[in-house]
Amino acid sequence: MDRPLILLRDGVVERLTTHDAHHIPPGTLDLGDATLAPGFLDIHVHGAGGRDVMEGSQDAVNTVAGMLARFGTTRFLATTVTAPVERTLRALEALADSIEREPASRAARPIGIHLEGPFLSHAKRGVHPAADIQLPSVPLFGRFQEAARGHIRLMTIAPETEGAFELIAYAAAGGVRISMGHSNATAAETRGGIAAAHQAxxxxxxxATHTFNAMRPLDHREPGILGVTLDDADLFAELICDGIHTTPEAVRLWFRSKGEDRAVLVTDGMAATGMPDGEYKLGDLPVTVRHGVCISGGVLAGSVLTMQHAVANLQRFTGASLEAAVRLATRNPAVLLGLADAEEPLAPGAEANFTIFAPNGSFRGTLVRGEHLSFG
Known part of the structure; x- marks a missing residue:
């Protein structure tokens, strides 16, 4: 379309036309030579702006959502961290309240919950507290989903743990997407988890959750969960593209393996995102942030990566185009979640959520439900 023009009304897309075919009224926001792309969708983020989604308050979620919007994310899954069961239930109830309310002005919209824990492997638990990890349990997951009022949309689980296949089948049958991670699974156990989800x-x-991290390492005789993740053409795979969790070589290997249709950029961002170095929390865990590296008990504890930097890093590490990199932060996570607008984010009636890029590909800002947020 030559010189495209997007007409907005009340924060949603009304129709697509062109500058030549439509009168432009005075005062219209003119983005000049900018490139517009859909707003980012982060399916794995714990916090930002000094707050954490496990706090269980609307104020915390609003702060997180406002900070994410500054960096291009317009929708997200509020991601939990392993905690005592009652603490998790309270957090899920509060997150359901946030999801069901209208989002704060100039803020990303929480569209669901990513349950990361407690159904993880002790061997690959990372920073998740060992005392609160649980064996997969359909009744316990049912309590979680009831507290969340059905808003759990994605669940990380270690497929090798006792009861995992049963829970995977149960959750998948209820529409929850399965992500395998924090896992020491063999290749056979990984394929068993995939089969359980597909049969249900x-x-x-x-x-797969944050590929390479908290996984059995690749071995040429036992490829494990990482080998299956890179080899299975149908499997989606998250990646934290920050140069800390994954080196450029690992990013290139992942991108060549998963391609433009199955690779998914995530941030795994925690409360320190958008904030200076210092002391923060991931759930109830103390985290020290120095030079952008988040450490708790000597272990990486999330990140301070923002999605616009993940997109830029992917281009820098792999040579991918801006269009391809944006796809990994928009279309692919939407397809994974089965969202209705995955293929047509600009369809009339859709929320007017866009990212704005300069001609050189640098990030300029965000449109959130039609409201322009400048970067910085």
Whole structure:
């Protein structure tokens, strides 16, 4: 379309036309030579702006959502961290309240919950507290989903743990997407988890959580969960593209393996995102942030990566185009979640959520429900 023009009304897309075909009224926001792309969707983020989604308050979620919007994320899954069961239930109830309310002005919209824990492997738990890790349990997951009022949309689980296949099948049948991670699974155990999800909900997408991190290492005789993740053409795979969790070589290997349709950029951002170095919390865990590296008990504890930097890093590490990099932060996570607008984010009636890029590909800002946020 030559000189495209997007007409907005009340924060949603009304229709697409062109500058030549439509009168432009005075005072219209003119983005000049900018490139517009859909707003980012982060399916794995714990916090930002000094706050954490496990705090269980609307104010915390609003702060997180406002900070994410500054960096291009317009929708996100509020991501939990392993905690005592009652603490998790309270957090899920509060997150459901936030999801069901209108989002704060100039803020990203929380569209669901990513349950990261407690159904993880002790061997690959990372920073998740060992005392609160649970064996997979359909009744316990049912309590979680009830507290969340059905808003759990993605669940990280270690497929090798006792009861995992049963819980995977149960959750997948209920529409929850399965992501395998924090896992020491063999290749056979990984394929078993994938099969359990597909048998319960044929054709439903399955993913891997922060590929390379908290996984059995690749071995040429036992490829494990990482080998299956890189080899299975249908499997989606998250990646924290910050140069800390994954080196450029690992990013290139992942991108060549998963391609433009199954690779998913995430931040795994925690409360320190958008904030100076210092002392923060991931759930109840104390985290020290120095030079952008988040450490708790000697272990990496999330990141301070923002999605616009993940997109820029992918281009820098791999040579991917801006269009391809944006796809990994927009279309792919939407397809994984089965969102109706995954293929047509600019369809009439859709929220007017866009990222804005300069001709050289640098990030300029965000449009959130039609409201312009400048970067910085």
């Amino acid at each position: 909900a044929r054709g439903q997408a399955v993913s």
